[in-house]
Amino acid sequence: MQQSDLELLKQVETKQALGLLNTQFARAFDRMDRSLMVSLWAQDAEVDWGKHQGAAQSFVEAVTSPDESLERTFSSISNEYYEVDGDSARGEVYVINITTLVKDGKKEDRLIGGRFLDHYRKEQGTWKIAKRSFVHDWNMNLPTTAVLDEGLFAQFRLRGERSQNDPVYALFGG
């Protein structure tokens, strides 16, 4: 194996590690998993996400605190583009966030299409988010038409939860 092969392999390994980091971010966000969410950010990490500006800590606490108005959330990422430079990297990641909102006893579905624009840093051998900006591209607001407890859908026993009762924790542990 030549040295250049190893360098090329390292680039791919880093991109895969960043992909996993962003997958874990979606899981932490959707499952309201504070300890996982905290673990994904670098020391002194920053965020520019709507009303959350500055230190990432307040964002991390806010999105992993119980919120009665969020019945369910689903954050699906795609289109990951990374530029790697040694122990730092930058990236653009597409995300669709689907939320069922409960307002005054009524339910509404909200879809937001956007992108994460990120700086990453490797700390003690692990890739972390050093800065995340959220770019809003589009949104949709629709009356909830989900069918969960009738007909065919009632047979899907395993249900997503915004907690560690979600079935994913039976697979990966908490």
Added chain:
Amino acid sequence: MELSERIRAIVDRQAINDQMTRYIQAVDRCDLALLKSVFHADGVVDFGVFAGNAWEFCEQNIPFIKENLVMGWHRFTNVGLELEGDRAKAESYMLGNAAVRLPDGSLINCPDNMRYLDVWEKRAGIWRIYSRDLVLDWNASWAFSQRSDGEFEQYQLQGRRDESDPVYQLDLIRPL
């Protein structure tokens, strides 16, 4: 296979994936130079609305989508890629969302599911598309339900379809 060949195959897959990502960046930011860079100059496309040389398609398509779509946004998944040395065949799934203004001035959302059927070629060490066909699988016309009031007021960073989009400030638009 030799270890170095196996590494090359992994690196090639990543390189093509990166180029597929750049293609969507180009379409969503309406970046003609980036879009052309993803194709070989002698590449060909069959998109129905245009069939022929890939660079001519790019030059026609970017002004077309800028004029006819109020917003365009695409995600791609399901990349089925078969490598054959310096050539590769790929199918990838695309889910798009567009906002379109109707003649009466109202807006609609048009989500669509399509697939790209590609032939990729590595020339002078760089993977670019030699051939891309677009297959339509599904689309819909939905009432435009976007809002900018209430909680949406907090989003100061808004996507743009030109070089003022924040992705350019991060130096993440990098044609090869």
